Amino acid sequence: MDRVASVSASRHRQRQPRPGRPARPGRRAGLAIGADVGGTWIRVAAMGDGGRPTTIALRSPRELDRVAARLAALWRRRGWTRRRVAALAVASRGVWTPGELSALARRVRRLARRVRALSDAQAALLGALGGGPGLLLLAGTGSIVVGLDARGRWARAGGLGPLLGDEGSAFWLGREWLRAASRHGRWQAALAAVRAPEPVGRIAALAPRVVARARRGDAVALAIARRAQAGLAAGARDVARQLRLRPPVAVSWAGGVLAVPWFRAGVARALARAGVRARWRRPAAAPVAAALRLAVRMRERARGDAR
Structure with missing residues (x-):
């Protein structure tokens, strides 16, 4: 599973991912989508090749195991398919350990060709402090x-x-x-x-x-x-x-x-x-923006691997 970080359970520490290789211009690679799953709202940002992000907000379910179903319903409304979505990065409350991250990634793996899970707090820090x-x-x-x-x-x-x-x-x-x-x-x-x-x-x-x-x-x-x-x-x-x-x-x-x-x-x-x-320091970017940046890097890495 392609996790955002590896965790030492005894000390609750993780290592930051290395960014993917740059994309080759001129080749379409599908949508990159970032999602920030909070206690009240799920915020989603989707971006195609070279376009501006589309942002969407929907109510967050109380149970984390219902997040995938809530996102899948959004996919159906927007006409998004796994084939069309090249990369999805989901930043969620209630996850931190390798097992929790893996479980979340498994739940949403049908939504995109590449999936990455991370804590919503990690995404918030990456967005706020620029990494x-x-x-x-x-x-x-x-x-x-x-x-x-x-x-x-x-x-x-x-x-x-x-x-x-x-x-x-x-x-x-x-x-x-x-x-x-x-x-x-x-x-x-x-x-x-x-x-x-x-x-x-x-x-x-x-x-x-x-x-x-x-x-x-x-x-x-x-x-x-x-x-x-x-x-x-x-x-x-x-x-x-x-x-x-x-x-x-x-x-x-x-x-x-x-x-x-x-x-x-x-x-x-x-x-x-x-x-x-x-x-x-005032936050430089929102958590959902950080999740979207991770998804874009995943998409670029996939495009580079295909060369």
């Missing part, structure tokens, strides 16, 4: 911190899902808000959110309200936000230490929670207090 070393803090529905060093080694902290972790994520913020509300007698609203269909998404949808109230000085919301910021900073500190990244460490971000400048500034302050001297 260079540094840290990526992702806080959307879930959360994870990943790092890449100059030798191509990966490390991570968090990303354990809503039951075990996801500190600082939209779900975590919403859950802590509901817990606080239940302690103040509003337990019925908390139970309604937990018992609703798709409770993770419904609880995560409370995060913008929590952050907005924190910005206005609400004491309960502010305490929750500060804990969320400290949790993300602690994960970033741990990854920087694992990889022994030299300061100033390049740091970027992804996900709706960290898109809020006020919240992000709090994480930056918490990271400085944790002893990490950082150089914050």
